[in-house]
Amino acid sequence: MRDLRSELMTGRMAEVALEYTRGTRTPAAPRPASTVILLRDTPAGVGDGPEVYLLRRQRTMAFAAGMTVFPGGRVDATDSTVADSWSGPAPAWFAERLGCSPETAAAYVAAAVRETFEESGVLLAGPSADSVVGDTTGAGWETDRVALESRELGFSEFLHRRGLVLRADLLGPWAHWITPEFEPKRYDTAFFVAALPAGQVTRDVTSESDQVTWIRPADAVAAVDAGEVLMLPPTYVCCRELSQYGEVAAILDAAGAREIRAIMPTVRVDGDRAYLETT
Numbered sequence: 537m538r539d540l541r542s543e544l545m546t547g548r549m550a551e552v553a554l555e556y557t558r559g560t561r562t563p564a565a566p567r568p569a570s571t572v573i574l575l576r577d578t579p580a581g582v583g584d585g586p587e588v589y590l591l592r593r594q595r596t597m598a599f600a601a602g603m604t605v606f607p608g609g610r611v612d613a614t615d616s617t618v619a620d621s622w623s624g625p626a627p628a629w630f631a632e633r634l635g636c637s638p639e640t641a642a643a644y645v646a647a648a649v650r651e652t653f654e655e656s657g658v659l660l661a662g663p664s665a666d667s668v669v670g671d672t673t674g675a676g677w678e679t680d681r682v683a684l685e686s687r688e689l690g691f692s693e694f695l696h697r698r699g700l701v702l703r704a705d706l707l708g709p710w711a712h713w714i715t716p717e718f719e720p721k722r723y724d725t726a727f728f729v730a731a732l733p734a735g736q737v738t739r740d741v742t743s744e745s746d747q748v749t750w751i752r753p754a755d756a757v758a759a760v761d762a763g764e765v766l767m768l769p770p771t772y773v774c775c776r777e778l779s780q781y782g783e784v785a786a787i788l789d790a791a792g793a794r795e796i797r798a799i800m801p802t803v804r805v806d807g808d809r810a811y812l813e814t815t
Contacts, residue, residue, distance in 0.1 A: 550809075557803055571607070577784050604767050627641045657681065658733065660703050662700060668735075769801050
């Protein structure tokens with residue numbers, strides 16, 4: 537049985553949740569999205585266990601403002617057109633793991649790779665099925681990244697232009713979360729784990745965040761518990777789970793056999809208080 541986490545909601549979030557439970561707010565349909573948990577092993581002698589890459593979303597964002605998150609975002613229309621630039625397990629394999637159609641799974645994976653590049657400068661693609669691009673910090677790469685972010689360039693066109701194949705084998709399905717029904721913006725999100733490719737570095741590039749960091753998952757959890765960092769339940773739970781592992785390879789191995797089920801936090805009302813509950 538999974539642990540039940542109950543958190544008292546405050547401010548506008550609590551007001552919206554109470555409106556929903558009283559029947560004055562209609563749930564929005566969740567939109568498909570992808571998130572990638574980028575991992576790297578801690579350098580020898582520096583610390584124990586792997587680190588994850590986190591971004592703090594701008595406080596002006598319409599969704600999850602000020603929250604610390606993994607790189608990710610919604611599925612784009614062009615994400616479903618990369619079949620001829622695909623390397624690794626077939627979409628049907630991801631579909632079985634994530635409980636969706638192969639078409640949706642392919643879009644999840646493509647969005648995961650695209651959003652990771654847009655938000656961190658890390659590209660999980662290569663010129664062949666057994667290679668990954670090296671340094672992506674050059675001016676040409678940055679021009680393409682910005683064009684992808686602004687939707688002036690489609691992801692499939694980007695891969696074709698550069699002669700690249702998406703490396704689906706570098707992604708391990710980890711979790712599947714759906715935004716609670718009371719939220720005005722809702723997402724049906726697939727979470728993946730991936731190791732930082734050799735030769736590549738993360739960069740603070742996306743306009744959607746105001747702070748980025750590499751941090752041990754256990755330290756991230758401790759920061760949230762201490763009230764120093766704000767996190768949505770999916771990010772917090774994933775960090776808590778990842779803190780059990782001593783190296784990136786162990787996490788990637790665990791992803792291969794991990795049971796994944798869709799999780800949607802619910803609201804419990806006690807008088808005039810609303811609690812967000814996650815199992």
